[in-house]
Amino acid sequence: MKGFMKNFMSAVFKVPLTVFLGVALSSCGVMALAQSKPATATAKPVLVTYGSTGPLTQDSTSGPAVWVDTHAKTFVVGVVWLYQDNTCRLYPGQQGISAIRAPLHGKVFFTQENLTNPPGSWCAGHTYLYWVARYTWTDADETTLEDPVTLQSTDVYQGYTSTDNYSFAAMFAHIVADPVAASGSNAQGTQQDVANSNLIDPPQGAARYTWTMTGGAGILAFSNGAPSMTTTTSTAPVVSLNGASDTINVSVTVSYPAGSNSLSYGPTPYTYCPKPTITSISPNVWFAGQTYNNVTITGTGFTTTSAATTSCPATKVLTPLTTPSRAVIALGTATVNSPTQITIATVAPPASETTEGVTVSVSGEASPQPNADVLETPSITWTSDPDGSNPVIAGPHTTSPNPPAVVGQQILLTTTPTAATLAALPVQLSFSTNPPQNPWNVTGTAVGGYPTVPSMSIFSGSISLTPLSSTCRSSSTCTLYWVSGTSPTVRYNYTLTSGQTSPTVSATFDVQGPSAIALTTPTISPVTIGLYTGYLYMGMFVPPDTPGIVFNATLQQPTAAQGTIVFVQYINQYNYQWTTSGGCPSQSDGPGIDTGYPFDESSVGATTSSTNDSPAIPLYSNATAAQASFNATMYLMWQPSLPATPVIPVPLGSITWQWSGDAEQNGGTWSFAQQPASPTASIFQPSASYPPDGNVLAISTTVPCGLHF
Amino acid sequence: MRLMSKCVLLLPMFGLCFAALPLASQQPTISIESKDLTVASGQPIYIHIVLKNTTDRQFTVVRSVGGARGEQNYLINVIDTHGGPTARTEYGKAREKHPEVNGSRSMKTLAPGQDVDEYVELTQMFDTSEPGTYILQVSRPSPLDPAIILKSNTLTITVLPAETK
Numbered sequence: 124m125k126g127f128m129k130n131f132m133s134a135v136f137k138v139p140l141t142v143f144l145g146v147a148l149s150s151c152g153v154m155a156l157a158q159s160k161p162a163t164a165t166a167k168p169v170l171v172t173y174g175s176t177g178p179l180t181q182d183s184t185s186g187p188a189v190w191v192d193t194h195a196k197t198f199v200v201g202v203v204w205l206y207q208d209n210t211c212r213l214y215p216g217q218q219g220i221s222a223i224r225a226p227l228h229g230k231v232f233f234t235q236e237n238l239t240n241p242p243g244s245w246c247a248g249h250t251y252l253y254w255v256a257r258y259t260w261t262d263a264d265e266t267t268l269e270d271p272v273t274l275q276s277t278d279v280y281q282g283y284t285s286t287d288n289y290s291f292a293a294m295f296a297h298i299v300a301d302p303v304a305a306s307g308s309n310a311q312g313t314q315q316d317v318a319n320s321n322l323i324d325p326p327q328g329a330a331r332y333t334w335t336m337t338g339g340a341g342i343l344a345f346s347n348g349a350p351s352m353t354t355t356t357s358t359a360p361v362v363s364l365n366g367a368s369d370t371i372n373v374s375v376t377v378s379y380p381a382g383s384n385s386l387s388y389g390p391t392p393y394t395y396c397p398k399p400t401i402t403s404i405s406p407n408v409w410f411a412g413q414t415y416n417n418v419t420i421t422g423t424g425f426t427t428t429s430a431a432t433t434s435c436p437a438t439k440v441l442t443p444l445t446t447p448s449r450a451v452i453a454l455g456t457a458t459v460n461s462p463t464q465i466t467i468a469t470v471a472p473p474a475s476e477t478t479e480g481v482t483v484s485v486s487g488e489a490s491p492q493p494n495a496d497v498l499e500t501p502s503i504t505w506t507s508d509p510d511g512s513n514p515v516i517a518g519p520h521t522t523s524p525n526p527p528a529v530v531g532q533q534i535l536l537t538t539t540p541t542a543a544t545l546a547a548l549p550v551q552l553s554f555s556t557n558p559p560q561n562p563w564n565v566t567g568t569a570v571g572g573y574p575t576v577p578s579m580s581i582f583s584g585s586i587s588l589t590p591l592s593s594t595c596r597s598s599s600t601c602t603l604y605w606v607s608g609t610s611p612t613v614r615y616n617y618t619l620t621s622g623q624t625s626p627t628v629s630a631t632f633d634v635q636g637p638s639a640i641a642l643t644t645p646t647i648s649p650v651t652i653g654l655y656t657g658y659l660y661m662g663m664f665v666p667p668d669t670p671g672i673v674f675n676a677t678l679q680q681p682t683a684a685q686g687t688i689v690f691v692q693y694i695n696q697y698n699y700q701w702t703t704s705g706g707c708p709s710q711s712d713g714p715g716i717d718t719g720y721p722f723d724e725s726s727v728g729a730t731t732s733s734t735n736d737s738p739a740i741p742l743y744s745n746a747t748a749a750q751a752s753f754n755a756t757m758y759l760m761w762q763p764s765l766p767a768t769p770v771i772p773v774p775l776g777s778i779t780w781q782w783s784g785d786a787e788q789n790g791g792t793w794s795f796a797q798q799p800a801s802p803t804a805s806i807f808q809p810s811a812s813y814p815p816d817g818n819v820l821a822i823s824t825t826v827p828c829g830l831h832f
Numbered sequence: 833m834r835l836m837s838k839c840v841l842l843l844p845m846f847g848l849c850f851a852a853l854p855l856a857s858q859q860p861t862i863s864i865e866s867k868d869l870t871v872a873s874g875q876p877i878y879i880h881i882v883l884k885n886t887t888d889r890q891f892t893v894v895r896s897v898g899g900a901r902g903e904q905n906y907l908i909n910v911i912d913t914h915g916g917p918t919a920r921t922e923y924g925k926a927r928e929k930h931p932e933v934n935g936s937r938s939m940k941t942l943a944p945g946q947d948v949d950e951y952v953e954l955t956q957m958f959d960t961s962e963p964g965t966y967i968l969q970v971s972r973p974s975p976l977d978p979a980i981i982l983k984s985n986t987l988t989i990t991v992l993p994a995e996t997k
Contacts, residue, residue, distance in 0.1 A: 719898020
């Protein structure tokens, strides 16, 4: 400011006995300067400019900036001539002020106005008739920043003419709206779209900005929720109260710290186009190869066709919808139903699509993020095939249709997409843990597991079948063993927690198993009392070397794999009782697996095998009678031999047989109390049924009731 | 004398000691072997027993069913590191007291040259948890003449401390 005053003085005192007085105004205050010239007279020039950043430079074409507006014929400069004799008298003469360089974008108005010199100025408190030049921007083009003007003051006195030129640039601020709305909130804290209304090139030194809005009632407001607000910066956020667009006029009055004057701008037409925002898409999970009708986009700030204007065109769904893997998802016609809803007629991801997130976006949306998932058609991989190639057996990338397998061979299947893949998607997904239906559907006969027949060790505990429903119920793996069926099929789909179910893929296996299966009982001995390994027994045998029942099995091995015949006997019930003088309760074994698993590990032929059983009850010397009733089922099974591949035996069929006897002792001699019935055995019943679950019945090592030989 | 008395204990049903019996000609033979000649204490020891018909006659024997249960048909003698009989497990004691079988069993008819094998889980019958050397032998009455006791070769099993093998 000191620099300005110094320079200004050098300009003013070329005018003899002339006083420039500028009044204005709040930002710059009043500057009063005085110096004598010529010797016969004194003058007290005072000049005050409004909003100047530098001196009014005499005879200059590039003057300082003086902010003007479109409303008030902004005061620029006022001049008056006074004697510089401290009498505060007007200097006589013909004075005036004119524009020798007219403005291009505005007009300069000249008036004579009574102005009172402000405190601190020359002759403070005195009122004079000033020659005043005021500038008003009149050009419709509000983007122009400045308008150079040159004023000339003239004083004619006693035939002597004195002129001075003062150049300056009329600076113009203008209102510009943000072209794109940004996220923000209104005064009530509600998240709203916000578009700033900015006063570009605001007057220097401005203290506050008072914004007003006309139009847009109930639709648009400033961020305080009202049609007017005061800010300390040159920006006023405008929000949409209901997500709709509207055209308004925005004005702003700029005030200065200490003065009453102000500059006003506008009204400026202002079309608010809310920023569209997508909040949800339904459905937002699309399976490859499927077509989804009427996919609904919900959001805010959508512009319908009927509400569209040149400034705010109708919202469009951006197409083509290209995925990160550069697949193109076909989208049908999109209709903007309301400011909050868009409907896409069809969404049809290609069948070859992989699993990935995609981004559906609309025109004008800021920073759209992935908001939908496309899921590949599921695939099934056989991860336990014997050759280790892990072929894909179902799905769009199948490498091994109709894979070969044998009954009893473990089939471990894995699927895609995996749970991890789904969890990593932009719209995180997960498999339903309680699907309405099992993701797996297996035709033919298959089980989830069964104990592998050991080669030697004693198998203790229980023998139980693992049902397929417990090993093929998750959406990631399935372990199964075919029991029978030549062309069984595995079908798979998965269900998401949302309830959406994927397309179904299937694989048909070429399963082989034994053929020409036969199990016969060529020997069925009667119930006998006789010596057996040195002890007396009653049982189903004929001493010394005829077994009670002989089982002969024959079959043909499948070409795909060799295997062994396995016998497993299940005791349905074995009831027995000894009669002693002190009484002996009845005993019972079964139901359960007879003695061991398998029944006879020595009978492991490939195409033929035989085993036999000669069940008997010891006839103790201190017992007076013994009764026995035995009922068992011999299961014929076959277990494949596949190196490095888990296998289980598969049932081929069974024979149920039984015997009973009732013996008594008289004087040390045992005989039948009644003639026993002939043991019976059913014919072979081909079946894929496993023995009932049960424990392996242990050999009794205790003898009840003090019995002994 | 010590061995003699031990044999009597092991063969109560026959009242005989295999060490004292002469071998008869034209009798089947018994051989035993094991993959578990050196094991860590606590590990199961399986003995493979083979009865071979080395005669010119066919005969039938009883074979156990349900796995390694050869103890139903063979007597097992185990001498421990100290030269004494090896302690039996509870199961071993019960089997010794009641060798009879109530229930299923299998018969095998062996033509000349044929054999039948069985397994015994030694550790189910005897307490071999103490590291050291165990010498075992199995025997059974001859199928052709129960008065003749057939005995196998001897087999030495070395049991190592549990942490080494």
